[in-house]
Amino acid sequence: MHRLYHAPLSPFCRKVRLVMAEKKVEVELVEEKYWLKDPDFLRRNPAGKVPVLRSDxxxxxxxQAICEYFEETVPTPALxxxxxxxxxxxxxxxxxxxDTFHNEVTSKLLYERVNKKLTGEGYPDSKNVKAGATRIKYHLDYMAWLLDQRRWLAGDVMTMADFAAAAHLSALDYISDVDWNRSSNVKDWYAKIKSRPAFRTLLADQVPGFPQPAHYADLDF
Amino acid sequence: MHRLYHAPLSPFCRKVRLVMAEKKVEVELVEEKYWLKDPDFLRRNPAGKVPVLRSDxxxxxxxQAICEYFEETVPTPALxxxxxxxxxxxxxxxxxxxDTFHNEVTSKLLYERVNKKLTGEGYPDSKNVKAGATRIKYHLDYMAWLLDQRRWLAGDVMTMADFAAAAHLSALDYISDVDWNRSSNVKDWYAKIKSRPAFRTLLADQVPGFPQPAHYADLDF
Known part of the structure; x- marks a missing residue:
């Protein structure tokens, strides 16, 4: 049995959850308040970060080590x-x-608005929020440009790259920070990926203090 | 022929250079002042970062995409x-x-002392330098603990993980920011890796304004 220590809105955990769900690998999710630095957790990962996988x-x-591990050990479906x-x-x-999207967007919007409150680090820095809100437009446009030439982000088949992107965007969508009207390409791509059975685990997430907005789990957003 | 757009002290470029050299893949190195955001370079990598590989x-x-690519296409020697x-x-x-070492150490020491000067961003922030100098001790101790149980960082054979670590440490060693006396395990490990033919490319690096210290290229440091 696999156990994944995770945080619901962490894009890195979401990528792993999508990969595992798509490959139909059963997993027990254990929410880890990694910022409390529990000694048992630090023994599992001295870096103090989620996700961490435990199995037998x-x-x-x-x-990425976890995702590549499942790609090697559960090759079907290939991602x-x-x-x-x-x-x-x-x-x-x-x-x-x-790396790039995370530094320019996720850390500026999600971490400022949500993580700081959850971890008791205080209020969002409006300079960062503004920078993230500006920068996400550029990234959505880059995705739109890719999807103009390809059915999926990395080519004509769905891959782990689509899950990495959807992991970040879905976490930002939970706090209504994605403008789906900016590009129909990107919206269509997200609608396809959101309707996969593997996505259900993410759509069920609830974070105390941050009620799920109505459009978040709606497949017809 | 492979061409690698790089910056001499970038740990990410150094990791790739070590992997290519160990696999005896010939490469033409092209120094890229990525912070000037040359349009040709941005076309090659819209993220605006080095390294970027071009070949045929x-x-x-x-x-990591480049390193895994060479592991798949040039499997011998295996890393x-x-x-x-x-x-x-x-x-x-x-x-x-x-990620972790980079955020806690490399960005706090190397980027403050060297990159800021090269890119004209001003003077080192002493708070960051102090934090990096404190944190590198913890990381050297973690490496010492791993090397107490293993011949190389990830196990009993040398792997890409050793090159990733050596890439960061060698760049920091160029600015004399590594205390090799802290752990004999770590020093012995670095001496082994430093004496490999693949390492010669790094030991020949010269950065204008930052003269190479005497111990940097000395195999008996």
């Missing part, structure tokens, strides 16, 4: 193409969302 | 074990250095 004596931290250059494009885009 | 019409950005759990440990440690 094996412990894996770092979201990466077999061609090395195409795999590189998938991993480039995962890096794009988990 | 193929463009790959994101250091990852074949067992999925062992591969996960390699990738966890790469995440450890490229």
């Amino acid at each position: 004596g094996l412990t894996i931290a770092e979201s 990466m193409p077999s061609d090395p250059a195409a795999r590189a494009e998938v991993r480039r885009l995962i890096g794009w969302f988990d | 019409g193929l463009t790959i950005a994101e250091s 990852m074990p074949s067992d999925p759990a062992a591969r996960a440990e390699v990738r966890r440690l790469i995440g450890w250095f490229d």
Whole structure:
């Protein structure tokens, strides 16, 4: 049995949850208040971050290490193409969302509005929120440009890159920070991915103090 | 022919350079002043970051995407074990250095002391430098603890995780920010990796305005 220590709105945990659900890997989700630095948790991951996977004596931290592990051990359905250059494009885009998008958007909007309140770090810094709100437009436009040439973000098949992107956008959508009217390409892509059975776990999330907005779980948003 | 757009002290570029050199992949290094946001460079990588690999019409950005690409296309010598759990440990440690160590140490020391000057962003913030100097001790102790149980960071064979760690530490060593006397385990590990032929490319680096200290290229440091 797999156990995943996670936080509901963490985009890194959401990426792992989507990959596991798509591959039909059963998982017990354990919410971890990682900021309290529980010694048991720190023993599992001295970096003090979620997600952390535990299964039969094996412990894996770092979201991409977990995703690649499941791609190698549960190869069907494949969430990466077999061609090395195409795999590189998938991993480039995962890096794009988990690093660039994360630094410019997720950390500026989600972490300011939600994480600071949950962890007791105080109020959102309006300068950061403004920067994130500006920058997400550029990223949505970049996605629209990619989706103009491709059916999915990394090419003509759905991959882990789509899950990485949807993990960030779904967390931001929980706090109504995504303007779905900016690009019909991006909206159509999100509608396709949101309607997958694997997505249901994310749509059921509830975060105390942050009620789920009506459109969040609506497949016809 | 492969061309790598890079910056000499970037730990992400250094990791790629080590992987390519260890696999004896010839590469033309092109120094990229990425902060000037040259339009040609931004076309290659809209994220505006180094490293970027170009080879025969193929463009790959994101250091881990490039490293995994070479692991898949030039499998010998292997820089990852074949067992999925062992591969996960390699990738966890790469995440450890490229994310946690990077945020807590590299960005606080190297970027404050060197990058800010190169990019004209001003003077080092002494609060950050102090935080980085404190935090690197914890990381060296964590490495010492790992190397107490293992010959190399991720297990009994040398892997990409060792290169990720050495990439960060070598860049910090260029500005004399690593206390090699803190742990004999870590010093012995670095001596082993530093003496590999693949490391020579890093030891030859020169950064204008930051003269190479004598111990940096000395194998008997």
